[in-house]
Amino acid sequence: MRQMKYLADFSQSRDNNFNLIRLLAALAVLFGHSYALLRQPEPLGASLGMSIGSIAVDLFFVTSGYLVTGSLMTRQKLPDYFLARVMRIFPGLICMVLLSVFALGAVFTSLPATSYFSSSATYQYLFKCASIVTGIWYTLPGLFEHNPYPAAVNGSLWTLLYELVMYALLAVFWGLHAYVWKRYRHWLARVLVLAFSALAIYVVRHHYLLNMAEFDRLFFMFFSGAAYFLLRKHIQLKHGFAIGTMLALVLSHYINPQVFTLAYYLSLPYLLLYLAYIPAGRLRMYNRVGDYSYGVYIYAFPIQQALLSLAPQMPVVILTVFATAFTMIFSISSWHVIEEPAMRARLWLTRRWKPQQTNLDALSKG
Numbered sequence: 567m568r569q570m571k572y573l574a575d576f577s578q579s580r581d582n583n584f585n586l587i588r589l590l591a592a593l594a595v596l597f598g599h600s601y602a603l604l605r606q607p608e609p610l611g612a613s614l615g616m617s618i619g620s621i622a623v624d625l626f627f628v629t630s631g632y633l634v635t636g637s638l639m640t641r642q643k644l645p646d647y648f649l650a651r652v653m654r655i656f657p658g659l660i661c662m663v664l665l666s667v668f669a670l671g672a673v674f675t676s677l678p679a680t681s682y683f684s685s686s687a688t689y690q691y692l693f694k695c696a697s698i699v700t701g702i703w704y705t706l707p708g709l710f711e712h713n714p715y716p717a718a719v720n721g722s723l724w725t726l727l728y729e730l731v732m733y734a735l736l737a738v739f740w741g742l743h744a745y746v747w748k749r750y751r752h753w754l755a756r757v758l759v760l761a762f763s764a765l766a767i768y769v770v771r772h773h774y775l776l777n778m779a780e781f782d783r784l785f786f787m788f789f790s791g792a793a794y795f796l797l798r799k800h801i802q803l804k805h806g807f808a809i810g811t812m813l814a815l816v817l818s819h820y821i822n823p824q825v826f827t828l829a830y831y832l833s834l835p836y837l838l839l840y841l842a843y844i845p846a847g848r849l850r851m852y853n854r855v856g857d858y859s860y861g862v863y864i865y866a867f868p869i870q871q872a873l874l875s876l877a878p879q880m881p882v883v884i885l886t887v888f889a890t891a892f893t894m895i896f897s898i899s900s901w902h903v904i905e906e907p908a909m910r911a912r913l914w915l916t917r918r919w920k921p922q923q924t925n926l927d928a929l930s931k932g
């Protein structure tokens with residue numbers, strides 16, 4: 567009898583296709599932005615009711631929800647969890663922002679260098695985009711003002727704020743579950759946990775993030791991935807079910823947009839995780855080179871804008887080809903010079919933290 571394959575059978579393995587999926591998603595965002603930055607309609611956008619770029623972002627958030635939840639469940643300590651998240655996001659981001667301000671901005675600004683570097687807007691961009699948590703600043707003085715999509719320096723960064731919010735909400739939910747729900751089984755304690763969780767969502771949704779529709783969508787995607795990790799022992803990865811799900815998704819497109827949207831939301835997490843774990847063979851060779859997706863995501867937009875400032879009427883295909891080539895150079899460099907060393911530094915810091923924490927625990931017990 568053929569043994570059933572559950573998601574839990576694969577969840578601890580690093581031999582998967584996540585790096586490849588994320589790279590393809592990042593390149594899909596680049597492709598979608600080529601149309602947007604040239605003010606041209608994106609293929610499939612009108613018929614699907616969603617852009618290629620938004621689908622790619624959804625893939626990122628499902629993947630992130632699944633993997634980050636797994637990371638938190640494995641570590642079981644919030645300091646380790648937050649350190650891992652900070653070291654994955656900020657070193658590469660800060661490097662990119664510095665290059666944007668002091669290299670890209672200095673070269674492409676229409677202002678004199680003294681005016682550009684003395685403008686407060688230059689440093690507002692630097693600090694807001696490097697920190698993310700206080701919101702994104704989209705323009706630098708004199709930059710890309712005559713592009714088809716004028717002024718915006720890096721329109722991809724807005725999703726990083728939502729990503730950080732999802733990390734924080736996941737930590738809140740896990741902390742409430744670990745320290746209250748599991749320890750205090752009285753109904754009142756559990757009602758308070760649920761109420762506090764709902765309050766956290768409400769405050770973030772209504773008083774922190776500007777676009778509630780985007781929050782709702784990305785919250786669903788991220789926590790769908792989280793739910794799949796938590797339910798991994800009960801979810802089967804079956805060829806027949808994956809094919810049936812894909813066919814149902816395609817057929818729903820011909821019914822009406824509402825049915826397609828519902829099918830899309832329900833099927834995307836399963837199909838992504840199926841593709842992440844089941845197809846094997848030569849696809850897995852990509853894991854040997856590194857995870858270049860983050861670099862592609864954060865560098866592509868400013869590179870596309872720089873190319874368009876030189877040739878505003880550049881065709882979409884040419885823009886995509888040249889932007890991909892230059893972006894890959896920066897993303898590969900970012901991974902090997904900034905991101906991977908930062909992750910190794912995080913492991914070193916974690917090892918340094920654990921003995922100290924063990925000693926503190928021993929002293930507190932003594």
